[in-house]
Amino acid sequence: MAAELFFQTIAELGALLDSRKLSSAELTRAVIARTKAVDGRVHAFNSFDEAGALASAAASDARRAAGQARGPLDGIPVGLKDVIAAAGQPLTASSKILANYVSPYDATVTARLKGAGAVVWGRLNCDEFAMGSSTENSAFGPASNPWDLARVPGGSSGGSAAAVAGGELIAALGSDTGGSIRQPAALCGVVGLKPTYGLVSRYGLVAFASSLDQIGPLARTVEDAALVLGAIAGHDPLDSTSFQADIPDYHAGLKQKKGPWRIGIPKEYFGTGLDPAVGAAVEAAIAFYRSQGCEIKEVSLPHTQYCLDTYYIIATAEASSNLARFDGIRYGHRASGAKDVVDLYFQSRAEGFGPEVKRRIILGTYVLSSGYYDAYYLRAQKVRTLIRQDFLSAYREVDALLTPTSPTPAFKLGEKFDPLALYLCDIYTIGVNLAGLPALSLPCGFTPAGLPIGLQLIGQPFRESELLAMAHTYEQAHDWHRRHPAL
Amino acid sequence: MSSARDLDIDHVAKLARLALTPEEKAKFSQQLGEVLSHIEQLGKVDVSGIEPTAHAFPVVNVWADDVARPGLPVEAALQNAPAQRHHMIAVPKVVE
Numbered sequence: 031m032a033a034e035l036f037f038q039t040i041a042e043l044g045a046l047l048d049s050r051k052l053s054s055a056e057l058t059r060a061v062i063a064r065t066k067a068v069d070g071r072v073h074a075f076n077s078f079d080e081a082g083a084l085a086s087a088a089a090s091d092a093r094r095a096a097g098q099a100r101g102p103l104d105g106i107p108v109g110l111k112d113v114i115a116a117a118g119q120p121l122t123a124s125s126k127i128l129a130n131y132v133s134p135y136d137a138t139v140t141a142r143l144k145g146a147g148a149v150v151w152g153r154l155n156c157d158e159f160a161m162g163s164s165t166e167n168s169a170f171g172p173a174s175n176p177w178d179l180a181r182v183p184g185g186s187s188g189g190s191a192a193a194v195a196g197g198e199l200i201a202a203l204g205s206d207t208g209g210s211i212r213q214p215a216a217l218c219g220v221v222g223l224k225p226t227y228g229l230v231s232r233y234g235l236v237a238f239a240s241s242l243d244q245i246g247p248l249a250r251t252v253e254d255a256a257l258v259l260g261a262i263a264g265h266d267p268l269d270s271t272s273f274q275a276d277i278p279d280y281h282a283g284l285k286q287k288k289g290p291w292r293i294g295i296p297k298e299y300f301g302t303g304l305d306p307a308v309g310a311a312v313e314a315a316i317a318f319y320r321s322q323g324c325e326i327k328e329v330s331l332p333h334t335q336y337c338l339d340t341y342y343i344i345a346t347a348e349a350s351s352n353l354a355r356f357d358g359i360r361y362g363h364r365a366s367g368a369k370d371v372v373d374l375y376f377q378s379r380a381e382g383f384g385p386e387v388k389r390r391i392i393l394g395t396y397v398l399s400s401g402y403y404d405a406y407y408l409r410a411q412k413v414r415t416l417i418r419q420d421f422l423s424a425y426r427e428v429d430a431l432l433t434p435t436s437p438t439p440a441f442k443l444g445e446k447f448d449p450l451a452l453y454l455c456d457i458y459t460i461g462v463n464l465a466g467l468p469a470l471s472l473p474c475g476f477t478p479a480g481l482p483i484g485l486q487l488i489g490q491p492f493r494e495s496e497l498l499a500m501a502h503t504y505e506q507a508h509d510w511h512r513r514h515p516a517l
Numbered sequence: 518m519s520s521a522r523d524l525d526i527d528h529v530a531k532l533a534r535l536a537l538t539p540e541e542k543a544k545f546s547q548q549l550g551e552v553l554s555h556i557e558q559l560g561k562v563d564v565s566g567i568e569p570t571a572h573a574f575p576v577v578n579v580w581a582d583d584v585a586r587p588g589l590p591v592e593a594a595l596q597n598a599p600a601q602r603h604h605m606i607a608v609p610k611v612v613e
Contacts, residue, residue, distance in 0.1 A: 130597075131597050132596065132597065134589055134593040134594065134596060134597070135589065135593075226574075227572070227573045227574060228574055228576070241571060241572045241573070267581060270576070270579040270581075271572065271576055273574065273576065333562070335558075336558070336559055336562060338555075339555060339556040339558060339559050340559065342552065342556065343556065343559075350533060354534075357534065358599060359599075359606060359608055360597070360598055360606055361597035361598060361599070362597070362599070363599075364599035364600065368609060370609055370610075370611075371608055371609045371610075371611050372534070374608070374609055375534040376534055376535065376536040377536055379533075379534060379535045379536070380535060380536035380537065383535070385541070388535060388537070388541065388545070389545055389548060389549065391533050391535060392526065392529050392530060392533060392535070392545055392549060393549055393552065393553075395529050395532050395533040396524055396529045396549075399528075399529065399532055402523070405560075406556070406559075408569055409559055409560075409562075409564060410559065411569030411570055411571060412562075412564035412567040412568070412569050412570075413559055413562050413564060413567075414569070414570040415567050415568055415569065415570040416562065416564070416567060418570060418573060448548075448551075449548050449551075449552065450548075450551055450552055450555060453552075464570075464573070465573055466572070466573020466574055467573075491573075491574065
C-alpha cells in the first residue's frame with residue numbers, strides 16, 4: 031500500500047500531479063489537515079498561511095492544466111525555518127525581539143522556491159536565532175521529536191526536521207551554522223544537506239555567524255534533497271559571498287555519478303561518547319559501501335579536538351556583531367520607559383533576547399574585546415586554517431568522508447541544561463562549517479528504542495553531485511526512509 | 518592565553534549594550550567560565566606562521582555595477598519600525 035499522501039516524496043507526488051491523479055489543492059489540503067491534527071503535539075510550526083497556501087496551490091493547478099508546470103517542485107507544499115524571509119509573512123527567528131516582525135521582501139531562496147512553483151506556506155520553529163541543538167531555546171516553546179514526543183527533534187532547524195518527519199510538509203529549508211540542518215535531520219530520521227559555503231544565497235536569512243551560515247534542504251529522500259537544492263542553488267548578486275559556480279543537474283547526477291568511491295573514515299570521529307547503537311549503525315553503513323566496491327581508508331583529521339572551541343569563538347564573535355542591529359530603533363521589540371536612547375538599547379535587548387542568545391552575545395563580545403582579541407578570536411581563525419587544511423589533506427587520498435552525524439540519538443526534553451554539554455552535540459558537524467564543506471545526513475538505522483540514527487557524508491567543495499549520488503546509492507539499498515513515526 | 522577569571526561581566530555587558538539582572542550576571546559568569554576553561558586548550562596549538570581564515574573560500578573584490586535598482590517603498594521599509602512620524606523613525610531625544 032502506498033504511504034499516506036503527506037508521507038510521500040516530491041518525486042512520487044510529482045508523478046501523481048503530472049498524471050492528474052492528484053491536484054496540488056488536494057495535496058495542500060491533506061498537508062494542512064495533517065498539520066492541524068498533529069502540530070499541537072509536535073509544535074514544528076511557528077505560523078502558517080493557509081489561505082496563501084491554497085491560493086498558491088490553485089495557481090499551480092492552473093499552470094499544470096495549461097501545460098505550463100514549472101518542474102518537479104510545482105505544487106509541492108514546503109516550509110521555511112523561521113529565520114528565512116518570505117514577503118508579507120512573520121519572521122520571528124523564534125525570538126521575542128522579532129515577535130511582531132513581518133518581512134517586507136523575499137529571501138532569494140524563497141523567491142526561487144516560489145519561482146519553481148512550490149507552495150511556500152509554513153514557518154518552522156527553531157532555536158532562537160538558530161542558536162542551539164535541541165529547539166528548546168525557542169521563545170515560543172520547544173518542538174518535539176515525532177518519533178518520541180518526550181524527546182527533542184534536535185536543532186537548531188528542529189521544526190524543519192520534525193515537520194518533514196511527521197508528514198506536516200513534503201520538504202523544508204533549514205540553516206546550518208554548526209550542524210543545524212544535519213543534526214536534527216539525523217535525530218528525526220530525514221535527509222538534511224548543508225551545501226558548500228557560497229553555493230546558496232544567504233540574502234534574506236537572519237544572520238547568526240556569517241562566515242559559517244548556509245541554507246539547505248531537509249527532505250524525505252536524497253532524491254528530494256537534490257530536487258530542492260537544484261531550485262535554490264546558484265549565484266546571487268545580492269549576497270557578495272555567493273559563489274560564481276556552474277550549477278549541475280543534481281537530480282540527473284544521482285544516476286550519472288557512479289562509484290566506487292574512496293571513502294575516508296576519520297578516526298577522531300569514533301572516540302569516546304559515541305552511543306553504541308549509533309556506532310554499530312555507522313559501521314554497517316561502512317560495510318555496505320565496502321560491499322559496493324568502495325575503498326575504505328582510515329584517515330586522520332588531527333585538529334578535530336579543537337573544532338568545538340574554535341567554533342564557539344568564531345560563531346559567538348560573529349553573532350555578537352550581527353545581533354548588534356537589534357537595538358529597538360528600526361525594527362523589533364522596543365522597551366518602553368527608557369530614560370534615553372542608550373538606555374533604550376540596553377533595555378530593549380534585555381527584554382527581547384533569551385538566555386542562550388545573551389550568553390553567546392556576552393561570550394562573543396568578550397573574545398572580540400580589547401586585550402583579548404589576539405588570544406581568542408585571531409588565534410581561533412588561525413586554528414580554523416589548520417582545521418580546513420586537515421580536510422583538504424584528507425581529500426588528497428579520498429573522495430569523501432563518512433562519520434556519524436550526532437554522537438547520540440535524540441535526548442529527552444529538559445535533559446541537557448548545561449551549555450557545554452549541549453555544545454558537545456555538534457562535535458561531528460562543526461568542522462564541516464569551519465572548513466566550508468558540503469555534508470549530508472541520511473537515515474542509517476534505528477536504536478533498539480526506535481529512535482532514528484543519522485549517517486554523515488562529507489564531500490569536497492562544490493561537489494554536491496558526488497555527495498548526493500553516494501548517499502543515493504546507500505538509500506536505494508535500504509528502506510529506513512520508508513518508515514514513518516506513528517503520531 | 519588569558520584566564521577565564523578575566524571575564525568582567527559588567528564591562529562586557531556594557532560593551533554589548535545588554536542590561537543583565539544580578540541573577541543573569543552570576544549564572545552567565547559561572548557558565549561562561551566553564552566554556553572559557555574548555556577553550557583554553559586552544560593555547561596549546563602551534564599557530565606560528567599560520568594565516569587566519571575569515572571565510573572558507575576567500576572571495577575578494579566583488580564589484581556591483583553602479584546602476585540604480587528599485588528599492589523598498591518607504592512604507593514597506595518602515596512597516597516594522599516601533600515608532601514613526603512623517604516617514605521617519607522616531608527615537609528618544611539624543612541632544613538636550
